[in-house]
Amino acid sequence: MQQWQRQKKSSPKGRLKVTFFGEAGVDTGALSKEFLTEMIAEIETRLFIAGVDKKGKNPVYCLNSLDRNYFRSAGEIMAVSLAQGGPPPFFLREWCFQYLCSGDYDSIQVTTSDVTDLEFSLLIEKVNSTDDMSELTDEILSCGYTGKLSADMKSNIIRAIVLHSSMRVVPMLNQLRKGLQLYDLQKVMEMHPDLCLPLFVPREKDDRVDAGFILENCHPVFSDKGSVKYTKEVNVMNFFQDFLQEVEDRGMYYHNSTTYLLE
Template sequence: MYIVPLQEQIDTTPLPPDAKEFEKMPKAQCTMCSQMVPLQCLPMHIKSCEMKQVDLCTSSDDSMEKTPQEDNSSSVDTLKEELEKSPEFESCDSYINEVWTEKTAECPLCKDIFNSDVIEIHAAHCGLRSGEILNWISSKVDQTNTFPICVSRSDIFKRGMQQWQRQKKTSPKCRLKVTFFGEAGVDSGALSKEFLTEMISVIETRLFISGVDKRGENPVYCLNSLDRNYSEIMAVSLAQGGPPPVFLREWCFQYLCSGDHDSIRVSTSDVTDLEFSLLIDKVNSCHSTDDMSELTDEIVGCGYTGKVSVDMKSNIIRAIVLHSTMRVVPMLEQLRKGLQLYDLQKVMGMHPDLCLPLFVPGEKETG
């Protein structure tokens, strides 16, 4: 079958600025011809306006007599210089940015750019707070089923972890129901909060180590110490009325949000392991290469492969910091898996600033 083409050649003639296709596009006024032009077409339009002005000036010799002063003012070079000096035509891009900025505004929460006419409506929906994050993940709890835990008050943590790991018939996504041996109380929420408070407290003290500045803790380096069950307890505590796990260092939290270790930014204050903190102090106190050479074995053990000398002190300290922090990334990766409960990890990735006060001490909500 052969279909006769409607036209032999494709029409590539630009549409006029007042074409129907441009009705809903943002427009700006050209200061040379006062015509309203779509923003996307404005750079090309300005250039064409410049050419028209130049053509008019250069062709005026044929239509009238001009004095030397008029000839000089109408020359192409002079016109170009005036256009270049004019702040309005210094750059087409800067002109567009100026017009665009006047008509738009940045959302202080999500940092996206919106039209100034709708920014207030957007902000009303975008204006989440940490409390609303908690309400959202709480709505993901399965209230139709229960996740039963029966523990003794004498050893809540050990017994609680054993039962948490052995549960096969139900999921921690369900409503937590706690009972204590020898007690007839029915869990209406208070027993669960008591259980979660004890579990979060012990997880912090046993499995994390604090720094000198008290601005959060790193995981203890032990491949068997942390698994997804501990972070599941953190997620359940946030979703079901327990205390938030506000004890992580900020770099740990950022990794939990993104999972990207290449973007991690750490400093000497993020080293919470006493062994490496002391090594950094020793390196800082070295005043000669001989002093530094006494620490060679410890420095090389941190993965440093450069020259061990006083001149390389900053590089050596950097290697120690990276070794101390990056070696606990596998533990953080296990925590990320458990935080997938209730889709909490996804929420952290989408709203890290709002989730930050739930995990990092000393951080308050902004906006």
């Protein structure tokens, strides 16, 4: 990141040309793509942190990186990568992307799943698992909560922790937005958020309708345990599961209620 800042003598909007020390050759595009690929990977690893659900990352709360304008440089590199054939930075949580588009925190919806900082994740677990908040008083108050510390206020306490966890990384996102202003990318994101979303937010898992999908969405209502009907119903579900697995193993899959045989 420091090298990027030092070498940026002219506008970063110019065509990126890369020379690796100890390697001969003229950059015709391949070296630039290699450089951008490595930079995007390093940005993801060093400046962002993932949650348990693996649905994207939040900025790391690091005032040193903020003070050194690393997040702004990261935004510039992301913009250059998208404009000049590098990889997209699709590792952000959706709420971070929405904030980058609008700059309006009030319109952003964050939940407990958006808390990626281990300290606050553990604090939420502690609050959920106890009715005695006395041992957690200092930690809760440090998150900006000023209400009553009692079991019946758990939802409010957890909400305060979630907001504190996300609000404290807003300065990092603001700096990132400044970097994304290259090529007017930030304006494009604001005007076309749906089109830009796949470039910044991880794609959902394969939504193909397979055996696992069907079984996960089956919610059978069985008869009373121990009854003859219950035994028959369980056997039917077991046979159904075996059938679906056999069909899948034979190279077939399901889509829109139609079965296709793969060649």
